[in-house]
Amino acid sequence: MAIVLQESRFAATVIAIVTIHFFLFCNVFRIQRSLELVWAGLFVGFVGLSIATGIPPWVVTILIIAATTLTVIGIGIRKPSYHGVFWRMINPKLPDWWNQQTRN
Numbered sequence: 001m002a003i004v005l006q007e008s009r010f011a012a013t014v015i016a017i018v019t020i021h022f023f024l025f026c027n028v029f030r031i032q033r034s035l036e037l038v039w040a041g042l043f044v045g046f047v048g049l050s051i052a053t054g055i056p057p058w059v060v061t062i063l064i065i066a067a068t069t070l071t072v073i074g075i076g077i078r079k080p081s082y083h084g085v086f087w088r089m090i091n092p093k094l095p096d097w098w099n100q101q102t103r104n
Contacts, residue, residue: 014047017065021039021043021069029077030076032076032079032081036072039072043068047061080094082094
């Protein structure tokens with residue numbers, strides 16, 4: 001019973017991490033799909049390696065995923081098309097960019 005409970009907690013944690021990142025990338029920061037896919041690939045790869053082999057250790061996997069999250073958000077908010085949270089402060093030229101895109 002303890003093993004099943006431990007596996008359930010692990011599965012719930014993985015699902016929570018993916019759900020939180022989906023919310024952050026799609027609704028809060030509105031990250032470009034290609035960047036989301038990079039994050040997802042690294043997440044699946046490192047979690048899969050940690051589950052299958054124990055290498056890298058979980059602490060390293062979590063740190064890599066956290067660093068990737070921050071990098072993806074950093075790249076996303078520097079794009080001229082950024083329109084997520086605080087876009088008026090971060091990307092005040094968005095209306096100009098949008099007008100150029102609609103003219104082409």
